[in-house]
Amino acid sequence: MSAASFGLAGAALATSGLAASDGTARPGWLAVGAWLAVGVWLMMGAAAGFAVSGST
Amino acid sequence: MLSSPVWRGTPALAFDAGLAVGGMITATVLVVAGSLLRAPLPEPARWALVGTALAVVLLKEAGVLSITLPEARRLVPESVFRFGRHLGPLQFGIEMGTGARTYLPSGLPYAAGAAVLLLASVPAALAAGVGFGLGRALMTTASLRYSPDGGTGSGWNEQWQRNQRRLALLTGSALVVSLLAATVASAR
Numbered sequence: 001m002s003a004a005s006f007g008l009a010g011a012a013l014a015t016s017g018l019a020a021s022d023g024t025a026r027p028g029w030l031a032v033g034a035w036l037a038v039g040v041w042l043m044m045g046a047a048a049g050f051a052v053s054g055s056t
Numbered sequence: 057m058l059s060s061p062v063w064r065g066t067p068a069l070a071f072d073a074g075l076a077v078g079g080m081i082t083a084t085v086l087v088v089a090g091s092l093l094r095a096p097l098p099e100p101a102r103w104a105l106v107g108t109a110l111a112v113v114l115l116k117e118a119g120v121l122s123i124t125l126p127e128a129r130r131l132v133p134e135s136v137f138r139f140g141r142h143l144g145p146l147q148f149g150i151e152m153g154t155g156a157r158t159y160l161p162s163g164l165p166y167a168a169g170a171a172v173l174l175l176a177s178v179p180a181a182l183a184a185g186v187g188f189g190l191g192r193a194l195m196t197t198a199s200l201r202y203s204p205d206g207g208t209g210s211g212w213n214e215q216w217q218r219n220q221r222r223l224a225l226l227t228g229s230a231l232v233v234s235l236l237a238a239t240v241a242s243a244r
Binding site: 033036037038039040041043044045046047048049050051052053 | 079083155160161162164165167168171176179180181183184185186187188189191192193194196223224227228230231233234237238241
């Protein structure tokens, strides 16, 4: 799982967030914001997961 | 066990997928249980409880508090590999990803768990579960690919022990920043 994989996944999330926008009721930046809000939780879980796996 | 050749290629991917699935299972259980716990609690009380849990965990990580948090004091049995080249690693990953089937050397999952239990929406909870799995996968992959010792993982463990306090600070900070960002996002 390289940095490039994470980059691609991030780009895919951002793109799908923009694609979710219909240009009228839900501006693209709001959709991206929603993805980022979920990303915050992803980061929280990842920090816990990495910390707990140190001596595996 | 992690230095076995089984941890290369597609079995490793099955293991990583299992970690993410395991994380989502735990997150789902927490968010369902949380839906009951949240009912009588106003939102400020829930944030206060999460803040308290976070403070206790951080004090424990810093060595100020000496408390023992519950954990399964055993390794996932190697018998899971009876399921084959891919299903074995998948099940191993699922069991590790739940965080409930083996040791938890850090208290941070408890802080994240409290946040999921009391604050997270279903998508946020699932994201935290996937993140937990990815965090574990990242560590496993990194240790396997750490090459100075030929990929046996012993050099990695040595480095980890040497930088343990710094890493605890880093991962603890990442969790705090994430929680603060979630606070800001929910306040909008």
